[in-house]
Amino acid sequence: MTDTTQRNRPESPDKESSTLTKRGGGAPATRGRTTIADGVVEKIAGMAARDVVGVHAMGSGFSRTFGAVRDRVPGGGKSVTRGVKAEVGESQTALDLEIVVDYGVSIADVARDVRENVIAAVERMTELEVVEVNIAVSDVKLPDEADDDDQTEPRLH
Numbered sequence: 001m002t003d004t005t006q007r008n009r010p011e012s013p014d015k016e017s018s019t020l021t022k023r024g025g026g027a028p029a030t031r032g033r034t035t036i037a038d039g040v041v042e043k044i045a046g047m048a049a050r051d052v053v054g055v056h057a058m059g060s061g062f063s064r065t066f067g068a069v070r071d072r073v074p075g076g077g078k079s080v081t082r083g084v085k086a087e088v089g090e091s092q093t094a095l096d097l098e099i100v101v102d103y104g105v106s107i108a109d110v111a112r113d114v115r116e117n118v119i120a121a122v123e124r125m126t127e128l129e130v131v132e133v134n135i136a137v138s139d140v141k142l143p144d145e146a147d148d149d150d151q152t153e154p155r156l157h
Helices: 013-024 038-050 061-072 107-126
Strands: 055-058 084-088 092-102 129-141
Touching (some): 038 092, 092 107, 107 129
Parallel strands (some): 092 129
Antiparallel strands (some): 084 092
16 A cells, blocks of 8 residues: 555635636626727617608718718718717717708707607616717708709719
């Protein structure tokens, strides 16, 4: 028979528990930092604003005209951030929107609905607190006006 001797090393309970807490560092959700770019918030807000009945378009006449040209360029795509400007901090965001409303709708009601929809979408998707949504109504779309964004004829035949 072989004799094996075991040496008992006293381990400090404090040392053992401190090793466990250092290794884990807390819940996984609290390890690290998430940053959200201004453009991400602008896209969310732009999509949410366009979903509101009575919003005809986003942006000023110049930005819509410029955007319509850019949309026709292959790969240009529609800009969902047109008419949206966001300032994003660590836990809060502020938004400025420029909209065109359809003739006949209540501008106050549309603005309220846009504000509510944008705040709900941005806060739900980003968990940022929306501190303000400023809305500028830059135009009213009349029923007989042609859209800046519409193409009446195809450019290529």
